[in-house]
Amino acid sequence: MWRGETTSMSNQKLYNVAVVGATGAVGEQIIKLLEERDFPINRLKLLSSARSAGKTVVFKGREITVEEATPDSFEGIDIALFSAGGDVSKALAPHAVERGAICIDNTNAFRMDTDTPLVVPEVNIEKANEHKGIIANPNCSTIQMVAALKPLYDRYGISRIIVSTYQAVSGAGSRAIDELLRQTRDVLDGKEAKPEILPVGSLPVKHQIAFNAIPQIDKFQDNGYTLEEMKMVRETKKLWATIRSK
């Protein structure tokens, strides 16, 4: 399945890897981890929107220029790591698959698709082998929760899960992190803290995050739960079904 043909001096396969959303809060961490873990990379392509194209990022001491992500960006790519939001994944991952890349998607674009395995390595890594080009990972809260629950489930079984999460501002992206910093400075300087991002970019009402906790992540759904809460419910059920059917 893997297309990595190039080999290193030690005969290890090397892969052409693309990071989509490379300039974001998640993308930055992905790049850091690829470096820290010495992932066997032949060529690393860093992709963003046109806004960040031309910026440079240092990887293993070498400057890499960020490029705008387009369908042709995935020509010759073996592994594409997506974290640029669901709309970007929906628009570009099919083009990457068409060009032979395996996409690891961090967004919610394909998580509930029946054709897309939803994988947390500590829980159901074997599901990854069933991919048709895209492997999704769950919402960040779901990942942490199921990783902790799996050994308990194996040993004791679980009949019900009651969940409360307390999530960092970073979950809302780099603009939200900047807003927290800006508001914190403003509050400490005795100025008004202007909220522009949280709880959800697309909603008109915004709340201050500095020195505050906002009891809402993402939009409320018709059933009264927020999308974040429903993601945890649905994704956990999908994952758990794979464990039960083992």
Ligand SMILES: NC(=O)C1=CN([C@@H]2O[C@H](COP(=O)(O)OP(=O)(O)OC[C@H]3O[C@@H](n4cnc5c(N)ncnc54)[C@H](OP(=O)(O)O)[C@@H]3O)[C@@H](O)[C@H]2O)C=CC1
């Ligand atoms: N599964 C998980 O555990 C988690 C997944 N996520 C997912 O990752 C996504 C990114 O999160 P985060 O890094 O915090 O967000 P940020 O807002 O910090 O970063 C967004 C990134 O996406 C890029 N981007 C935006 N629009 C486009 C476009 N049209 N084409 C290509 N690239 C684009 C941005 O590039 P530019 O600099 O040009 O704007 C930037 O690199 C989230 O939307 C979410 O789907 C997030 C948290 C946890």
Ligand SMILES: N[C@@H](CC(=O)OP(=O)(O)O)C(=O)O
């Ligand atoms: N839970 C995160 C973000 C996240 O994980 O989003 P997604 O489900 O799109 O990966 C937040 O604080 O907003």
